[in-house]
Structures are given as C-alpha cells and as structure tokens.
Amino acid sequence: xxxxxxxxxxxxxxxxxxxxxxxxxxxxxxxxxxxxxxxxxxxxxxxxxxxxxxxxxxxxxxxxxxxxxxxxxxxxxxxxxxxxxxxxxxxxxxxxxxxxxxxxxxxxxxxxxxxxxxxxxxxxxxxxxxxxxxxxxxxxxxxxxxxxxxxxxxxxxxxxxxxxxxxxxxxxxxxxxxxxxxxxxxxxxxxxxxxxxxxxxxxxxxxxxxxxxxxxxxxxxxxxxxxxxxxxxxxxxxxxxxxxxxxxxxxxxxxxxxxxxxxxxxxxxxxxxxxxxxxxxxxxxxxxxxxxxxxxxxxxxxxxxxxxxxxxxxxxxxxxxxxxxxxxxxxxxxxxxxxxxxxxxxxxxxxxxxxxxxxxxxxxxxxxxxxxxxxxxxxxxxxxxxxxxxxxxxxxxxxxxxxxxxxxxxxxxxxxxxxxxxxxxxxxxxxxxxxxxxxxxxxxxxxxxxxxxxxxxxxxxxxxxxxxxxxxxxxxxxxxxxxxxxxxxxxxxxxxxxxxxxxxxxxxxxxxxxxxxxxxxxxxxxxxxxxxxxxxxxxxxxxxxxxxxxxxxxxxxxxxxxxxxxxxxxxxxxxxxxxxxxxxxxxxxx
Numbered sequence: 001x002x003x004x005x006x007x008x009x010x011x012x013x014x015x016x017x018x019x020x021x022x023x024x025x026x027x028x029x030x031x032x033x034x035x036x037x038x039x040x041x042x043x044x045x046x047x048x049x050x051x052x053x054x055x056x057x058x059x060x061x062x063x064x065x066x067x068x069x070x071x072x073x074x075x076x077x078x079x080x081x082x083x084x085x086x087x088x089x090x091x092x093x094x095x096x097x098x099x100x101x102x103x104x105x106x107x108x109x110x111x112x113x114x115x116x117x118x119x120x121x122x123x124x125x126x127x128x129x130x131x132x133x134x135x136x137x138x139x140x141x142x143x144x145x146x147x148x149x150x151x152x153x154x155x156x157x158x159x160x161x162x163x164x165x166x167x168x169x170x171x172x173x174x175x176x177x178x179x180x181x182x183x184x185x186x187x188x189x190x191x192x193x194x195x196x197x198x199x200x201x202x203x204x205x206x207x208x209x210x211x212x213x214x215x216x217x218x219x220x221x222x223x224x225x226x227x228x229x230x231x232x233x234x235x236x237x238x239x240x241x242x243x244x245x246x247x248x249x250x251x252x253x254x255x256x257x258x259x260x261x262x263x264x265x266x267x268x269x270x271x272x273x274x275x276x277x278x279x280x281x282x283x284x285x286x287x288x289x290x291x292x293x294x295x296x297x298x299x300x301x302x303x304x305x306x307x308x309x310x311x312x313x314x315x316x317x318x319x320x321x322x323x324x325x326x327x328x329x330x331x332x333x334x335x336x337x338x339x340x341x342x343x344x345x346x347x348x349x350x351x352x353x354x355x356x357x358x359x360x361x362x363x364x365x366x367x368x369x370x371x372x373x374x375x376x377x378x379x380x381x382x383x384x385x386x387x388x389x390x391x392x393x394x395x396x397x398x399x400x401x402x403x404x405x406x407x408x409x410x411x412x413x414x415x416x417x418x419x420x421x422x423x424x425x426x427x428x429x430x431x432x433x434x435x436x437x438x439x440x441x442x443x444x445x446x447x448x449x450x451x452x453x454x455x456x457x458x459x460x461x462x463x464x465x466x467x468x469x470x471x472x473x474x475x476x477x478x479x480x481x482x483x484x485x486x487x488x489x490x491x492x493x494x495x496x497x498x499x500x501x502x503x504x505x506x507x508x509x510x511x512x513x514x515x516x517x518x519x520x521x522x523x524x525x526x527x528x529x530x531x532x533x534x535x536x537x538x539x540x541x542x543x544x545x546x547x548x549x550x551x552x553x554x555x556x557x558x559x560x561x562x563x564x565x566x567x568x569x570x571x572x573x574x575x576x577x578x579x580x581x582x583x584x585x586x587x588x589x590x
Contacts, residue, residue: 083194084173085201085210086224088187090233091268091443097187097201097278099173099194103156105147109138111166118164122147125158149192150174175201177278183236185291186229186270186390186441189278198284200227200441203389228443230266235259238560240271243529246553247273250534250544256292257529257557258421259565262428262517264449265437267421268525268565270294292530293424297394297417301495301546302479303513304413304423305361309353309468310430311376312364314461320586322349324360332405337362340496340545348587353468354478356494358412365411366404373407379456380426381436382418389441394419413495420513424528427515429456430465431491431523460580467578469493470520471588482551483516485559487569489577491520492554494546499533509533512546514554518562521577525565529554 088097105126112118115138123131126148137145147167151159156169175190188199196202196210204210204227239257247255256272272292276283283289290296312318323346330337339357352360365373377383385395397417399406409415421439429436434457437449457465469491473480480492495513498505512534516527529550540548563569576582581589 083210084224085175085190085194085196085204087226088200088204089226089228090183090231090236091229091266092232092234093228094233095178096183096229096231096233097175097177100176102150102172102174103153103169104149104172105151105156105159106168106170107138107145107147108166108168109140109142109145112138113165115139118167121162121164122159122167125162126151126155179233180277180279181275182233182240183229183231183270184275184278184284185272185294186231186267187278188390189281189284191281197281198392199390200229202391206391229441230261230264230268230443231270231441232268232564234564235269235561236271238564239269239557240273240275242553242557242560243271243273246529246531246549246556250531250537250540250549250553252531252534252549254288254292254532255530255553256296256420257527257554258293258424259557259561260424260428260439260526260528262432262437262523262526263446264444265425265428265439265453266444266449267439267441269561270441291390291392292532293420293528294388294390295392295394295419297397297419298511298513298530299414299417299497299500300420300423300513301413301497301511302356303427303493303495303515304410304416305353305356305495306430306465306469306493306515307377307380307382307426308361308364308411309349310457310461310465311368311373313349313464314376314457315368315372317367318349318364320349320464320467320581320584323347324349324352324357324363326352326355326357326359330359330362330408332408335405337408350468350471350587353493354472354475354588356412356479361411362408365407370402370404370407373410374402377410377416379436379454380429381438382416382422382426386419386422386425386439388421388439396422413497420528420530423513424515424526427517427528428526431462431469431517431520431526433459434462463578463580464586466491466517466520466523467581467586467589469517470577473516473520475588479547480514480516480551482547483514483555483558485555485562487571488558488562488567489519489521489570489573490516490555490558491518491523492516492551494551496545510544512544512550514546514550516554516558518558518567519570521574524567525562527554527557527561529557 085099087095089095118138119131119135123129129148173194175194186199188197188201190196190201196205243255243257254273258270259268261268270293274289276289326339326347327344337358339359341355343355347355347357347360383396383398385393387393399415406415425439434455435453436456437453472478473484473490473492479494483492484490493515497511499509499511501509512531514529517523518525531550534544534549536542536544
C-alpha cells in the first residue's frame with residue numbers, strides 16, 4: 001500500500017489548507033462595512049463627539065463670561081483705582097514719600113442676591129461702615145462700588161470668610177511718608193485716590209509723572225523714576241528741631257525757616273511751624289499750618305535795607321564812602337521817619353547798614369527816585385508772584401498808589417509785603433556775584449542753574465554787600481552779632497516789622513526776620529528765620545526784636561547745619577576777604 005504524505009500546512013485533523021485567495025476573501029469580509037451595521041456605529045460616534053465638544057465649548061463659554069466679568073470690574077474700577085506714583089527722594093536718595101500696596105473692598109450690586117444680609121455681614125466685620133450708606137450703595141444697579149478703602153490684612157481675611165457673592169478685593173496704592181512731618185510743606189500730600197493735592201505731590205500730577213494710564217494695575221512706584229528733590233533730610237530735621245525750640249523759648253505764634261544754596265538756587269531745607277503729618281493731612285486744613293515761606297506774605301522789615309543799599313551802590317549815584325545825614329528825623333508832610341537806635345550823626349553807607357538807619361535808607365531810595373526804586377525791586381523779583389515747583393504761592397501786596405512816601409517806607413521794609421522766599425532769593429543774588437537765580441525744589445547743579453539766571457548787579461556791588469553783611473555780624477554794634485558763630489565767617493541782617501492788625505500797625509506784635517550768609521567772603525548758603533509774634537522772655541531785657549530771637553535761633557541752626565553742608569570751620573579769618581573794599585578805604589575795613 002502506498003503511504004499518504006500530509007501537507008505541512010494542513011491542520012491536525014487532516015483538513016486541507018485554504019488557498020491564498022480565500023485568506024484575502026476572509027480579510028475583506030472581516031473589515032467590510034455593511035450598511036445596516038455602519039449607520040449605527042457612525043451615529044454612536046457622532047453622539048460621543050457632540051457631547052465631548054459640547055462640554056468643552058460650554059467650559060470655554062463659562063471661562064469667557066467670567067473673564068469678561070473680571071475685565072468689567074477692572075473697567076469700572078479704572079477711573080477710581082489709585083494710580084501708582086513715583087518715589088520722592090531727597091538729594092542723597094533718602095525716601096521721603098513712597099507707595100505701599102493696600103487692599104480695598106468693592107461690590108458689584110447687580111450680583112448681590114440678598115443686599116440686607118450683605119449689609120449686616122459687612123458692617124459686623126467692618127464696624128466703622130455706615131449701614132445706611134452701604135445699603136444705598138448696594139441698592140443701585142451699578143457694576144462697581146467701593147465698600148471700604150485700604151483695609152487691614154485681618155479685615156480682608158474676615159470679609160473673605162463671609163463668602164458674599166459680588167463682593168471682592170482690589171489692590172491699591174497708598175501714599176506714605178516715612179519721615180512724618182519732615183518736609184511736609186514741600187512734599188504736600190496725596191488723597192485716598194493717590195491724587196496729589198498739594199506741594200510736590202501736586203507738581204508730579206501736573207507734569208504727568210505718575211501712572212495714569214496703568215491705573216495702578218500693571219505698574220508700581222518701583223517702575224517709575226524717582227523725583228529727586230534739592231532738600232537734605234538731615235538739614236531739614238535739624239532746622240525743624242531748632243525752630244521748634246526757638247518757638248517754644250520765645251513763645252512765638254509761629255515760626256519758619258529756609259536754607260538756600262546761593263549758587264544753584266536749590267532749597268536745601270524749608271520748615272514752617274506749626275506743620276502737619278502728611279500721613280494724616282486733615283491737620284493741613286487749619287489756617288495756622290500754611291507754608292509761611294512760600295504762601296505767606298509779610299513786611300520783611302529791615303531785611304529789605306540790604307536791597308536798598310544794593311540799589312544805591314549799583315546805581316553809581318552812591319558809593320561805599322557816601323554819607324547820609326541822620327542827625328534828625330526825616331519829615332514828609334505830617335509824617336516823620338526816625339531811627340530805632342538813633343545815632344544823631346552823619347553816617348557812611350556801611351554805618352547806615354550796621355546801625356539799621358531808617359533815615360539813611362529812606363534818603364538812598366529818594367535819591368534813586370520812585371520809578372527807579374520800583375524798577376529795581378521789579379528786577380529783583382519782588383513785585384511779582386514767585387513761581388516754583390510748589391503750586392502754592394502768593395502774590396506780593398503792592399501799594400495801589402506808589403508815591404515818595406511809599407518809596408521811603410519800603411526802603412526800610414514797611415509798606416510792601418512779599419513771600420519770604422522772594423526776599424531770600426533776592427539776598428542770594430546780592431552775595432553770589434549779582435546773579436538772580438530762581439529757587440528750585442529739585443536737585444540741580446550750578447551749570448543748569450546759570451542757564452536761566454539773570455545778572456542784576458555788578459560784581460563789585462555784590463562784594464560790597466558781602467562786606468556790609470559781614471561787618472554787621474562782626475562789630476559790637478552790628479544787629480547780626482547774635483548769629484556770628486565762630487569759625488563760619490557769618491554775615492547777616494535783622495528785620496523787625498510791626499504787624500498790621502485791623503489796618504493799623506500794632507506796637508506790641510512784631511514779625512521778626514533774620515537773614516544770614518555763610519561764609520560771607522565766598523557765600524555758599526543763605527539762612528532765613530522768621531518768627532511771628534515772639535515775646536520778650538527772661539534774658540531779652542524786655543525786647544522782642546529780631547536780634548533777641550530770630551538772630552540767636554539762626555545762629556543755632558548755622559552751628560548745627562553748616563558742617564552737614566560741608567562748610568568747614570575756619571578759626572583764622574581770611575587774609576583779604578574784601579580786596580575792593582580795602583582799596584576804597586571803606587568804613588570798618590581797616
């Protein structure tokens with residue numbers, strides 16, 4: 001029997017192996033979509049995809065709606081949110097004003113379901129809220145209202161725990177002044193919306209230096225260039241301290257002072273007491289807290305005699321050796337002008353200044369004439385409003401009819417009221433070589449200051465003024481001797497004016513001033529002190545004139561401040577400080 005051989009591809013049951021064509025047929029059959037089954041599968045897949053994309057789309061719509069709501073809140077708040085402000089720093093970079101981040105509570109009245117419950121809950125954790133006012137706010141249809149500005153972190157946590165829909169928080173910028181009262185009248189202050197209300201803060205807004213477009217959301221004070229002032233915080237503190245002591249000692253109603261760099265016009269310090277804390281600016285609204293240096297206008301008394309002497313010398317009509325008869329009073333109609341410390345003799349130009357002769361200065365002014373006198377004072381910036389970076393300023397009070405009698409009295413500081421800063425600017429020009437430099441509260445160098453400066457006096461006139469100012473502080477009869485601090489070569493002039501009360505000069509209420517130059521041979525700084533109604537106290541022998549109060553206070557300021565300003569004490573006087581005066585043989589120069 002012939003054996004049967006099994007094909008290697010056959011199965012174990014002896015079945016014959018399928019052909020290649022049948023395998024392909026089976027594959028096509030397996031993957032072929034039949035009409036009756038495929039329709040159901042497509043429908044099922046479509047339903048799944050519709051559900052999935054519907055879910056995703058719904059989520060996107062939700063996110064879009066909530067994002068628009070947040071943007072709506074921002075848009076509603078953008079006009080009310082506090083803008084970021086640049087830091088204000090002193091000349092050495094010490095921060096005087098800066099922003100800190102605070103949180104404020106807002107509400108969306110349209111989204112609050114139970115307004116009464118919201119009022120009850122919010123007033124429970126924020127007890128200083130007025131319930132009626134809050135209820136009225138929440139009763140509107142507005143999209144945004146403030147609930148409370150600048151809350152503490154603890155209050156924020158308590159409000160957050162309430163979980164009231166439609167109530168949220170927004171970050172804000174709050175202005176703070178880390179040195180409290182220091183430089184308050186220069187800095188001014190910003191309100192709760194971080195808008196500058198006074199001082200340099202208002203200047204910043206007028207110059208557009210704060211973040212108005214960002215509305216406080218995308219920018220902070222650190223992103224803005226600091227505003228650097230000319231003030232020196234060390235000098236500012238020392239000046240305030242000495243003025244405070246002087247005000248208490250002489251029982252003055254008010255006092256003020258300033259330090260001016262005569263070569264740059266920079267105000268290095270300015271204090272007016274009583275002052276206020278700009279962190280709590282409500283005190284600034286009281287009348288006695290005005291900036292007396294910049295806003296007050298006063299008759300400056302004998303301080304004005306420096307201007308009169310400078311006018312006489314610069315005119316060429318008089319010189320340092322000219323003489324003036326002060327043996328008797330100067331009569332004009334029914335008025336007679338006399339001297340407080342009468343010498344009853346002929347006085348030279350320096351003696352007129354040292355003895356503070358009303359008669360001598362009145363004769364100088366009459367010699368120049370009314371129109372010449374007015375023109376000189378106008379040139380020296382005394383007849384128009386002085387404008388600086390501080391928006392607060394005052395126009396001088398000028399006689400409506402200016403005749404010879406006005407010229408005579410204005411020559412010695414009565415009848416014309418100016419802001420003390422105006423007088424300080426003029427004295428600076430008398431001693432810096434004759435250049436009138438407009439004061440500034442911003443840091444600058446001498447080159448920048450000289451660009452817009454005006455030459456108002458001859459250099460030789462300026463030397464003569466330095467000479468008589470120094471003479472007034474160095475001789476026993478000089479009224480500025482009370483401020484002649486050893487080592488600093490001080491020059492100066494007192495001023496005492498009777499205050500005008502109800503249209504009449506008061507005999508027992510004085511306004512005293514003292515102007516000092518340091519050092520007198522090569523001046524760098526002018527110091528000004530004013531005192532409002534100082535009293536005669538123990539040690540003043542019944543006097544309340546400037547030499548007894550404003551003078552000593554200025555001396556204390558110089559002794560404390562001059563080293564801070566880099567003025568090195570010199571205990572040996574300069575060899576030849578005023579060469580022209582020596583050559584001319586001026587009185588007291590030998």
